[in-house]
Amino acid sequence: MGRFATTVALYEELRPPYPAEFFRNVAQRLSLGKQHSLIDLGTGPGLLALGFAPYVGRIVGVDPEPAMIAAARKAAARASQPLTLIEGRAEDLPADIGSFDVVTIGRALHWMDRDATLGLFERLVAPEGTILVCSSHSAADGRNPWLGEFNQARRFWSEASLWSESGGGERIHRDLAAFFHGTRFHVADAVRVEASHEISVHDLARRVLTFSSSSPDALGDKTDAMLRDVEQRLLPLSRKGSVTEVVVAAAQTLKR
Incomplete structure (x- = not known):
């Protein structure tokens, strides 16, 4: 079982949405059309x-976690959207898969x-073609006054778990310019969109379970x-x- 297997049911519902x-x-920005192909790693x-x-x-999704592939297949069916799904590590994709106009990668x-x-x-x-390195996260500039308490709680329970992030697959938030240094790819422009929504402290507490270091399996x-x-930490910062x-x-876009 992969490190994200027990987060599947929560991940789509509770991570900050796009x-x-x-x-x-x-x-x-990319002038995308039906003549273009995209693969999501x-x-x-x-x-x-x-x-x-x-x-x-054409659109393809790749993931090493069987339960994630199953969830993506169900989501595609709900959306009545054709989606080719490949179970496995992106690094192991066969040479004959071809090339794509857009390669996306999110929290991976x-x-x-x-x-x-x-x-x-x-x-x-x-x-x-273009590489798109995508992210969606809570604004950390003070407009989410509960975020500091949430992050402190998440760190506490990640450290308390038996499966810490540093125990196999340490999370490194890489600088893209450094990551692609010495290659033909260069960092181009960025697209940034903000949105807001209401979320319960109950669901924020459940969001902690979507991280591998504090997943149901780890905790x-x-x-x-x-x-x-x-919930007790966040309730004083909430409204009802x-x-x-x-x-x-x-x-963040990268081009040759």
């Missing part, structure tokens, strides 16, 4: 793949081997205690048990 405007803006439940699907023709680059990934991009990205019998603790979350969705 707003529809994000996909529209990126598609307009580390697709998870297909959030990026399905978000971009209306703007391109920090798990991938740099040398293997750079070689993968070299063969996956079409000559005039085990500490799960209920974690949920209670996070809910808070406003300002979400920043961003796509």
Whole structure:
């Protein structure tokens, strides 16, 4: 079982969402159309793949976690959207998969081997193609006054778990210019979209379970205690048990 297997049911529902405007803006910036193809590496439940699907023709999602592939397949069926899904590591994709006009990657680059990934991009990205490194996160500029307490609680329970991030697959938020240094790819422009929504402290506590270091598998019998603790920390910062979350969705583009 993979490290994200027990997060599948929660991941799509509880991670900071990509707003529809994000996909529209990126598609307009890149002048995407049905003649274009896109592959999403580390697709998870297909959030990026399905978000971009209306703007391109061929679309492929790749993920090593069987449960994530199953979730993406169900999401594609709900959306009545054709989506080719490949179970396996992106680095192991066969040479005959071809090239793509857009290669997207979200919350996965920090798990991938740099040398293997750079070689993968070299063969996956079409000559005039684009890499999109995407993220969606809570704004950390003070507009989410509950965020500091949430992050403190998440760190506490990650350290309390038996499976810490540093215990196999350390999360490294790489500087893209440094990551692609010495290659033919260069950092181009960025697309940034903000949106806000209401979220309950109950769901914010459950969001802690979507991280591998504090997943249900990692926390085990500490799960209920974690949920209670996070809710108790956040309730004083809420209005009737809910808070406003300002979400920043961003796509950094890289070109040859």
